[in-house]
Amino acid sequence: MPRLLHLADLHLGWRPRDLDDARANSRRARRDALLEHAVDTALAEHVDAVVIAGDLFETFDPDGALVERTLLQLERLRDAGVHVVGVPGNHDELTYPTSVYRSLVERWPGLLVTSPTPTKVGTLDVHGEPLHVYGLAYVGGVTDVRTATRDLPAPAGDGTHIFVAHGTLMAPGVSSAASERSLPLDRDALAAAGYDYVALGHVHAPAIHRLGATLAVYPGCVGGKGLDDLGSRHWTIVDLERGSADVREVAAPVQPLRHVTLDVTAMAGRQAIDDAIASLADEAALVRVRLVGALPTTLDLAALTERARGDFFHLEIRDETTAVSEALLDAWAAVPTVRGSFVRRMRRRLDTAADDAERARITRALLHGIDALQERV
Structure with a gap:
């Protein structure tokens, strides 16, 4: 029974633009460290393969030092006997001549999907049993997104069969995505193909879709990129058997991102509102507080935010109250x-x-x- 760690959308190298330099650099460093935590989890969970379904990097041309640190972590897996399977995404796209994956083809410590059309990428040996890997990587001007995932290679042979891609699983009756770089994926074709597991990336919210007898899974962006992208906060572990997949979550050490709604109607004055926000204090967390309800006067939102800002890594307050004069x-x-x-x-x-x-x-x-x-x- 192969066990996988399914990753996607780590976006290593991403740096927020709405924070001061010190906090932005801290956020980037903490998120970039998630790959090391993922490798630690893979080893602790005794997985047989780590599948990275796109957007490992924030850009197709990340800085060299980040690439080398990333390779060191992936090599830890290889050296421990863990297979590594990767596919480019739409941020770290293969299309560009300077794409990081073009330079990593010879150095990638495992299977790297580079075919612009669906193909069988290779077969891995897992405890003497074959794990067959299929997939495609979007390449602009080469991949025909209208038909790319309608004609899929059929699973053949003993063992288990997985399909890997970075794209958008289309809703029933919908055939095209908003952008071809989002790679529309035909759910009917994936269901008909009969893979044991479909490992997807691109959608940042975790989701599990049943396509016939097959599970198609988005693990989500484990460490969210901001208060509009909270992240999944967990790693996705998959135990495979022929014809079935069992998916479970393992908590990931991510920086807290939270949404909180406070009804201020019953609060007696400014101090009570200050105290309510102070009760949420967390110097490690990025927090959005939504104030609702009715008040006898308008709020000075800038002053309220300034008074509370020091209790949080980042604080955003939205005033949705009604001022009743x-x-x-x-x-x-x-x-x-x-x-x-x-x-x-x-x-x-x-x-x-x-x-x-x-x-x-x-x-x-x-x-x-x-x-x-x-x-x-």
Whole structure:
């Protein structure tokens, strides 16, 4: 039973543009170290092969020092008897004359998919049993994306059979991707081919698709590239048998990226909002806080962010609150609507409140009610 570590979209060498130099360099170094962690995981999990389904690098022409560090890690696998299978992606594309993979053909410590059309790449020996590898690499001007994955080599012979590609698995009834560099993959053809496993890259969100009896898997971008790309946060381990594949996750040591929503309606003033954000503090994390609800005044978002910034590696605050001023309440109260009736009733309760504590409770109830009614008017 072959065991695989399925990787894709590591994007080694990527550097964020929205951070200062020190933090951007720190982010890059931490993400670039993920390959070493992946190799450590492969060895600890006793995998037989590591399959890298494209975009190992952020660019087709990464700096030489990064390439050498990458090769050292891949050679650790080879030296431990672990097979290495790779295919170029759309960031580190094979198309260009200076593509890193053109210079690595002779140095790649395993099987490297370079054929612009689907083909059998080779056969690996796994404990005396054959593991057959098929795939293709998109090459601009050569790969005909209209037909590239409609005519696939049929699995033949004993052992297990995997197909490797970096592209977009098309939805049923859809035949073309937004860009040919995204390499549209025909799901019906892949299902009909009958591979034991289809190892894909390109889609950063992890996903498992069943194509007939075959699993087609995107492991995702393990270490997300930002707050709009949170990453999978796990490695994908696959145990293969003829006709079946078992997929499981192993946690990866990635830098935390988080989305948090805070309803500030019941919060009494600026300090309460500051305290709520401070409770999320994590100097290692990149965090996006979305503020929702209703407030009696507008927020000074820049000042709020500045006060909290030091508690995070990176902090982004989005203000989606509704500012409910007295003038706005007057306007709503004057209109014969559900909201207007609610405002008039709550104002009468405010007028008869026994003390400040009761007035504060009624005010919070008013704001909660306004927030709940926002989508109904």
